[in-house]
Amino acid sequence: MKRVIKFILNGNTVSAEVESHKMLLEVLRDTFELTGTKEGCGQGECGACTVLIDGVSINSCLYPVFEVEGKSVTTIEGLVGEGGKLHPIQEAFVARGGIQCGFCSPGMILSAKALLDENRAPSDEDIKRGISGNLCRCTGYVQIMDSIRDAASRLSGQD
Amino acid sequence: MTDYTFVGSEIPRPDAPDKAAGKALFISDLVKPGMLYGRIKYSEYAHARIKHIDTSKAERLPGVRAVITGYNTPEIRIGFMKDNFALKKDKVRQFRDEVAAVAATDPEIAKEAVDLIRVEYEELSGVFTPEDALKEGAPLIHEVDPRGKPRKDNVIQLPWNWSEGDVEKAKDASAFIVEDNYETQLIQQTCMGTAGCIAEFDLQSNLIIHSKTQIPYLAQNDFNQALVAMGLKGKSTRVIVPYLGGSFGTGLDTHGYEYITILLAYRTGRPVKILLNRVEEFSYLSPRQPSKTHIIQGCDKEGKLTFREVNMLLDNGAYVSWGATTPTVMLMPISTLYQVPNFKYHAKIVYTNNTYCQAMRGYGNPQATWAIENNMDQLAEKAGIDPLDFRIINRNEANTESFGFKITSCGLEECIRSVGDRLEWKKKRGKQKAKARGVGMASLFHTGGGCRIYRSDGTGIIMKLDDFGNVSVSTGGIEMGQGFNSALSIATAEALGVTPDKVSVVFGDTATCPWDVGTHASRGAYTSCNAAILAADKARKKIFDLAATHFMPRVKSILKERQKKDPNFEMPDFDFESPRDPSEFDLKGNSVFLREEPENPFLRISLGELLRAVHFRNQGTMIVTEAFYDPNNTMLDPKTGKGNLSATYTWGAQGAEVEVDLETGELKILNFVSANDVGRPINKQTIMGQFYGASVIGFGYALSEEIKLDKGRNMNPNFLDYKIFSARDLNFPLNIELIETNDPEGPFGAKGVGEPGLVPTAPAIGNAIYDAIGVRIKSLPITPEKILAALKEKDKK
């Protein structure tokens, strides 16, 4: 079955006709052509498809698209500001080596955002827990942890 | 030691911002107008005859544009022994076998169509261990060889026999000998970005293929041969490579799915994309070669190694691919890790109905090192010598040669000692058994200066300067996440005299980028940076030649302009007229200046200014230089088996402190340290990233990863059932040290370091467990199940 759904996408109200069996991931990538959100496993295990819905991190590969009606979705593209200015978390990942192949990065960065939005001064344990749903095969997580610590201090500096 | 401006710094990689913003495009993100979606039907049996394929229902499904099988397409043979086929006919030999494929207007229709294809099989009995494959009367996986000659057994005829000296004599002369068996498992590369490609033909029937590959030129060659098989001899292939999403060896060969995509594109006349999902990635790509090793080593009374004898039995799986060539790399630690005066190495490779294997980071070295380094500890124990001391006694040294491997720089001793110090070896080794704690270590020896496994180990660079002093570097190498682009831009900047932000790396297009054998064997940065240095030198020469004529006149113009604007400006008294010599100039920080007066602000102009001056004039010129660097290494001689595969080698050591829970067998890592002879880091940040990342793959190999095959069927093809480390598993300090030996051949002294970080990780942990609880786990992964079972066995005795 098809329906027109209306929701907020990266700050803009949008609508689209979608099919009932589609997950949010496909709709973001195909209908809205926002390819930053990736499919890594389709099973909710790797976190490459992480987006924020009303500020909360979810796996878009398992999120039925009808459920997004009226909600606010943030994808990695939504973190980039005016004139292509990167969000402080994105800047921290760039500065501290938190990105290698880049495939896990959008999901990882959004999980970091969800963590830092809730806890501005996370411990190392908090950080590991916060990204425990985001698999990375390249970095060994060490420089990702460095990046998130750096992001936390950048954001605190802003407060 | 020389001070460099950019080499050795921690500059953020140039590709990071796009990746952080979600703008970087991977194969999964690419679409082409009119593109169709391909999907493959795989075998339902490990071993069976194909009786009949009924594609009629699939063909009739609306939206399906092509259905192909081995029966309605030209035969395309793949693999270096040509025993594999893009689409299988007559027989399937593994669950991975591609039996049919469809192209449809959307992925869901393609999947439905694949389900509608009916294949009738006659099941054959299968063999699932190399031992069974060797038995008398075992079913033949391949009844004929690629030339059609009947085969008599499942043994693959590859010349994997090497020896030096007299092992038997050395055995008699040994004071201590130990012998044991070791095994390693199948593991998967698990790139986060899964495999795929998009193929299309132009109006002249030339092929353009976007693919997730590490070997654009060797792939181009393979695809050209496929075109010949398709009746398109003389047509060309262009390979275009997007960002890879990780590779770890998966892109080191061409795959069935690529040829199938090509066939579908040709059949339909439209671009066709095949993208593997995660289950398909696990099930249908080629994992790391498993191994069964019998090892015997001996030493004299003083602990000096007398010989090493290694016999391996390798499960090749159904078709021959790079997994079968891992012995050529295993040869390296077997013959040369520590000083081994006599050695013998034989590897037997056997067809089975399991999955075949290809390349994975380390390419055989982790498998061999697992056996060698465990057995070294066993020998040290028998000889009554501390394992660290034992390694120092037998350490390799610089400026020596071992079985044709020319060791130039060697930081092994420093690495071993560094690991020992940071683990507090003397204080802890053998002293914490009451707490079920122990320390252990292992070393590594790997290629660091290219690797000549093909007729050329070369790489080309084209360096193009524009009117603004920007430098565009075209390379045949591939950025797969390892930091290749960063290393190349830093090396270019350093060698040329510009800043890294002026350098952009262009990669991944065989139409525009120069030839490169492939980004593998840790050779990417090493070869490309050396080529860049050569190209940069040529560019500097041209720049200074041009400066000899144009520098002073340009300076004069600038000063005259200034005088016009500011009448009070006093014109400096320079000799503008005398001819200059190129040797008078230098280029640094994007500016060309006179060597003799580096501080004089008037005697300096930007590179861009000079380039514009020489371009925008009558008979002007622009600067483009190129270089092809092929390292000074040699292939293994077919007769002697010897060859200096690499122009330099990396060394390293890793150590672990562990604690075992005696009730559950669970292992806790308390501390992990590593020390690595890297020559010199080009980018300190990305090189650390390589070692951290490799170590964590090493932990997975050691402790948690295993593809479980049940009669050839992959039973855990997803992340729920196949476990790699997540951030929470890194619950111990991981401390990595870089040792700089400043290699004479390496670019700025650097060695290639993509792989070594995961080579000795498993035996370092295994050796630590032995120190803790006196049991040695001999097969990977080391699991609580195995530890508990081994403890029970020990208690029985």
Added chain:
Amino acid sequence: MKKFAYYQPKSLKEAYGLMEKQGGNAKYIAGGTDIIWRVKQGMTEAGALISLRGIEELAYIRLNGDLALGSMVPFRTIERDSSLAKAYPSLSEAVSLLANPQVRNVATVGGNLCNAAPSADCAPPLIVLDAILTLEGPGGKREVPIGDFFKGPGKMCMENTEVLTQIRLPKMAGNSGTSFLKKGRVSQDIAIVNAAAFLVMEGNLCRKCRLAVGAVAPVPLRLRDVEGMLENQEISTELLDRVAEKVEQAVSPITDVRSTAEYRRVLSGVLVKKAIREAHQRAGQQ
């Protein structure tokens, strides 16, 4: 992926109506993190999914000495509820160890129980805490003690139209303690074995004991015979060793991709022992 219709009822009554209309062809969906994958892989047939997310009356936490937990409360909310953590630590711990943050942000206790995996992490704590489950359907409401809920791997005692609406836990007695432990191959895994314990102490003696273990039998298993060994006894090392032996005999684990039957058998005994020790310690702290 197989196509399915997707309905979003606003009330239980509407949900029953939709379910009845679909015949046997529909399934309820909560957070979806189990069922979507099964439908994608063809392991579960569903022509329609009926979402329970829009039914507000199913999401609440009423902690008043005892606990009334709406089945659609996401794990996210439970793991952040410090009063609940204090009152029923084993439930809170089980929830926090389940899957990963993204999954916990949408997954629910109701969904975890109705998925009825033998390894369901929520089950052992709810078993030892004597949970009562409320099932509601077009025919009315009924209460089922959790011990009667699970019937086999993936099977529970519900009718197709019924919805699990509430999980109720009685107030924990004074001098009681509860614990939950889980082992996987890595930090984030389906349990190889999980276990929960609940003890009521009187001085040195254990007056009441509840033990449950998961992933080692067709259903999450209450260890009734083992519980008897502890009642009215002092908790000594020697007793716990005998308890572990009895647990090993009580379980019927299998070998699968995650672990072996032999190891699971031994680990069951060890985890139950550790769970008892921890529950005992917590009881002492009250």
